[in-house]
Amino acid sequence: MTFRIRAATDDDLQHLYEMAKLTGGGFTNLPPDRRALRAKLDRSHAAFGRDEDSLSDEAFVLMLENVETGEVRGTSQLFTQVGQHHPFYSYRLGTLTQHSRELGRTFRAEMLSLATDLEGSSEVGGLFLHPGERAGGLGLLLARSRYLFIASHRPRFADRILAELRGIIDEAGGSPFWDGLAGRFFGMNFQDADQFNAINGHQFIADLMPKHPIYTAMLSEGARAAIGLPHPNGRAAMRMLEHEGFAYENYLDIFDGGPTMTARTDHVRSIREARTARIVAIDRDGGVESLVSVGRLGDFRCAFGLVREAADGIVLSADCARALGVGEDEQVRHVGRW
Structure with missing residues (x-):
């Protein structure tokens, strides 16, 4: 069988919806909501229709298609400039070092600080491959085709690029990181917050999230253990990103604590080569x-x-x-x- 990547069309709504129902949660860029998916396709349609080679806030949706049958078996997305209409929030993991002369001891405390440092970057995301096709390198085709798209339309993308990896999700579909941190301030579980974010954006984070740094020592053991770790199903994706030149630089997702990988766009290996x-x-x-x-x-x-x-x-x-x-x-x- 031969597969190809193509631009999404208005007829792909049902394909996206069926794939969204298979994600198992924690997949902000592919919510199982027809209205949100239709809005995503409309935005992609507008991006594909704009012929100017200049940087703007756009989103492109790509589809993986079986050439012989016409079946759609996967999807991926590109965002040209995040954080232009809604703040793009991340947690930044840092260290505060303090010394007590009287005790003769030095203390180093890890802290999570809410940040918008990555605002204006481009993003590769929304990658989903049907469970029945997870062989033969199709995930690699979905992922790396985005870099060839960027190389073909370089002026439309920023000089820095990021990828958010899904964090640890438990068997019940919950997030230890969310439960141990943000859930205490929002009064809603992870699934509800994640779905709300996918449909309505990040503004509710700005309204309710505490702005002061949070000491990780004050979090539950489960929340601390999830910081910066990808979901087990995302480990291969993380290795692929590292192979392209992306690195984890202590930025993490504010919902599930998964790692945010970053790179200079022109240094991404598939683009460079x-x-x-x-x-x-x-x-x-x-x-x-x-x-x-x-x-x-x-x-x-x-x-x-x-x-x-x-x-x-x-x-x-x-x-x-x-x-x-x-x-x-x-x-x-x-x-x-x-």
Whole structure:
């Protein structure tokens, strides 16, 4: 089977809704709410329809499609400039060192401070792959196709990029971090707060969250243990981000305590190493396993393919050319599948 990434269309609402119901909670960018998902598709439609190459507050939704059957089996999203209409809050984990001469002891206390340091960054998020397709590298295709999209539309993205990983969620769908910290101030459980945030935004955090630093020693053991840890299902995603050049720099999600990974956009490996080339031939004789993309904005497509260097361009495998709908003399962007 051959899969490709394409731009979301207005007809993808039901596909997104069915996937949202499978997330199991804690997935802010894919809420199981038709109204919120329709608004997300409308925003994406407007972004794909704007042809100016300039930075603005936009969101792009991409879909993973089976070329042979037309089935949609995954999705991912890009946000060009977070925090422009609602504050983009994170916790920043820091250390306060104090020394007592009388006791002859030095004390180091970890503190969580509410911060909007990452405001204005671009974000890659909203990645979901259907449980029945979690093999064959399709998660990698979903994730890394976003970087080829950024490389193709670089002026529309900020110089810093982030990715929020889902934090620890217990078997009942609750968050030890939320229960041990924010839940005490909001009077609502994690599921209700997460759903409210997904639909209505972060403003209620600004209204109710305490602004003073919080000593982690005052939190429950479960909340402390969850700080900066990804959900077990997100460990592979964290490794993939690290391989791209992202790092955890003590920023974490205010809801579930999951790590927020950051990088300089131009230093992201898939963006830095991507190359454009002309297709000089299409055949089945092999080559280097690669991600290959073509098209601008709503015509963007990306798929796995075999690429061989040639004198005046590249030779592309036939199945990839078919998935992308390209032929000889067309320009594509490609990067190795590592």
